[in-house]
Amino acid sequence: MSFLENIHTLKTLIRSFHPIIVIETVEEERVETLLKAVVEEISTPLFEWTVNHGLAPTLGTKYSPRTNEYARPGTNQVEAFEKTAEPLDALKYIRNIERTGIFWLKDVAAHLNEPEVVRELRELANVYGSINSAFVITGESVSLPKDIVHDAVYFELNLPDGDELYQTLSEVMRDLKFRHKLRINLQGEELNQFVQALSGMTLKQARQAIAYAALVDGELNGEDILKVIHRKAQILREESLLELYPVEENTAKLGGFVGLKRWLARTKVGFSTAARRVNLPAPKGILIVGIQGCGKSLAAKTIAREWQLPLLKLDAGRLYDKYVGESEKNFRQAIKLAESMSPSVLWIDEVEKSFGGGDGDGGLSLRLFGSFLTWLQEKSGEVFVVATANDLLQLPPELLRKGRFDEIFYVDLPNAQERAAIFTIHLTRHHQALPNFDFKILVTAAKGFSGAEIEQAIIAGLYQALHEQRELDTASLVAQIKNTVPLSVSRREDVEKLRAIAAERFVPAR
Numbered sequence: 001m002s003f004l005e006n007i008h009t010l011k012t013l014i015r016s017f018h019p020i021i022v023i024e025t026v027e028e029e030r031v032e033t034l035l036k037a038v039v040e041e042i043s044t045p046l047f048e049w050t051v052n053h054g055l056a057p058t059l060g061t062k063y064s065p066r067t068n069e070y071a072r073p074g075t076n077q078v079e080a081f082e083k084t085a086e087p088l089d090a091l092k093y094i095r096n097i098e099r100t101g102i103f104w105l106k107d108v109a110a111h112l113n114e115p116e117v118v119r120e121l122r123e124l125a126n127v128y129g130s131i132n133s134a135f136v137i138t139g140e141s142v143s144l145p146k147d148i149v150h151d152a153v154y155f156e157l158n159l160p161d162g163d164e165l166y167q168t169l170s171e172v173m174r175d176l177k178f179r180h181k182l183r184i185n186l187q188g189e190e191l192n193q194f195v196q197a198l199s200g201m202t203l204k205q206a207r208q209a210i211a212y213a214a215l216v217d218g219e220l221n222g223e224d225i226l227k228v229i230h231r232k233a234q235i236l237r238e239e240s241l242l243e244l245y246p247v248e249e250n251t252a253k254l255g256g257f258v259g260l261k262r263w264l265a266r267t268k269v270g271f272s273t274a275a276r277r278v279n280l281p282a283p284k285g286i287l288i289v290g291i292q293g294c295g296k297s298l299a300a301k302t303i304a305r306e307w308q309l310p311l312l313k314l315d316a317g318r319l320y321d322k323y324v325g326e327s328e329k330n331f332r333q334a335i336k337l338a339e340s341m342s343p344s345v346l347w348i349d350e351v352e353k354s355f356g357g358g359d360g361d362g363g364l365s366l367r368l369f370g371s372f373l374t375w376l377q378e379k380s381g382e383v384f385v386v387a388t389a390n391d392l393l394q395l396p397p398e399l400l401r402k403g404r405f406d407e408i409f410y411v412d413l414p415n416a417q418e419r420a421a422i423f424t425i426h427l428t429r430h431h432q433a434l435p436n437f438d439f440k441i442l443v444t445a446a447k448g449f450s451g452a453e454i455e456q457a458i459i460a461g462l463y464q465a466l467h468e469q470r471e472l473d474t475a476s477l478v479a480q481i482k483n484t485v486p487l488s489v490s491r492r493e494d495v496e497k498l499r500a501i502a503a504e505r506f507v508p509a510r
């Protein structure tokens with residue numbers, strides 16, 4: 001939703017007699033801009049309350065003089081009405097002034113455990129339900145007492161969109177240039193990339209990230225885009241369930257998977273403007289099921305690299321971490337973040353662990369799964385979902401129904417050609433000269449091996465060679481391979497069961 005749409009929605013909520021509007025956000029400056037725009041349009045005054053300051057008209061709105069003779073110089077606050085710091089006093093004051101308006105109560109939820117406050121708010125809400133007035137309640141997380149919940153509506157303030165971020169970037173650039181006398185060297189397409197790099201941040205975080213990137217070396221230029229992306233990755237790690245793999249650093253190399261690669265090449269047009277022009281929906285997502293260590297996770301990274309999109313990995317483990325708390329809210333936040341960074345790839349690794357929990361958790365995983373399915377079905381944004389799974393039996397069957405994903409791919413053990421490709425990728429990664437190896441022998445020896453097991457054999461071989469102060473060669477690599485019992489042998493039954501179910505139902509990834 002763009003900022004203009006936000007104004008429109010909020011205005012409509014107020015006009016349609018919603019007396020209590022809750023906005024869960026820490027971005028008070030954006031709420032202020034939004035509310036100011038709204039009251040301007042519906043021509044009504046705006047008041048704000050905090051427990052420290054009390055109730056006051058918001059600066060720069062109706063009934064608030066632009067210059068306030070009581071305020072200390074430089075302080076940007078209007079003098080509060082007398083004795084309105086206590087929530088109950090503030091509400092009573094509002095009742096007495098008998099004036100329509102928007103009353104913004106900041107962080108008031110913590111005070112709604114007092115029966116008198118709740119009662120007063122309810123009575124006022126009753127009155128406001130029929131006139132053009134409303135309470136707006138903000139806070140990072142707002143849970144209301146049952147008595148009030150009926151009167152309240154939650155308004156979702158999405159993260160800033162491209163236009164808002166662009167405006168912030170321009171403001172900060174101006175400030176850096178004229179106040180700090182820094183060199184600004186950003187033009188044309190770089191500005192768009194900069195804005196894209198900022199997506200997913202709040203305005204405050206964006207401002208800090210830009211200023212920091214510029215001040216650290218005295219100049220703002222194209223190189224700062226990556227700095228901002230790193231800062232964003234750090235913020236996401238600290239404050240959300242998402243891990244960001246920037247396109248700029250995605251070097252995934254996937255051997256084989258021709259079926260999947262062909263599909264990707266074909267589907268890429270789905271993100272083009274030409275596709276939008278003929279009203280085609282953006283591709284939704286795929287599910288990759290298959291044997292352990294055969295490159296599912298690597299495939300997710302490869303998709304993001306091929307399409308040049310940021311990859312966001314949802315941490316399924318932390319979804320249920322009780323110390324992180326509020327699983328559902330965190331999950332919604334993750335989805336909102338992915339949307340604000342779109343076009344992007346949202347990777348849900350080991351999806352059976354995210355949603356296959358069963359009954360043990362009081363229905364939490366079922367509820368989460370429900371919201372995930374609904375979102376998957378209805379999403380209109382350009383967030384491409386890549387879900388990966390090992391254990392088909394733990395997956396809720398609804399996930400496998402046609403139409404949920406664009407395609408479900410099955411990844412089997414690599415065939416001879418693919419094993420050769422995997423050997424090539426990993427020997428090259430470790431600076432080994434390919435002509436030194438007999439690929440035919442290697443590929444035959446590694447029959448039944450997964451990509452991960454091949455990689456492991458190469459690493460073990462290199463360790464040994466280093467220790468013995470000689471070069472790695474075919475014979476010692478084969479010795480390593482013979483030393484390993486691959487999963488396809490040690491867990492033959494599981495592998496065959498998966499293969500039997502998957503092979504007949506899904507599209508081969510290779």
Ligand SMILES: Nc1ncnc2c1ncn2[C@@H]1O[C@H](COP(=O)(O)OP(=O)(O)OP(=O)(O)O)[C@@H](O)[C@H]1O
Binds near residue numbers: 291450
């Ligand atoms: N097709 C491949 N091409 C190149 N490397 C591969 C391939 N398959 C596996 N590998 C190597 O094996 C490692 C493990 O693969 P990956 O993590 O993608 O497997 P996975 O299917 O996700 O396994 P798991 O089920 O354990 O999550 C990769 O990091 C990569 O180095």
Ligand SMILES: [Mg+2]
Binds near residue numbers: 296297298349388
């Ligand atoms: Mg994996």
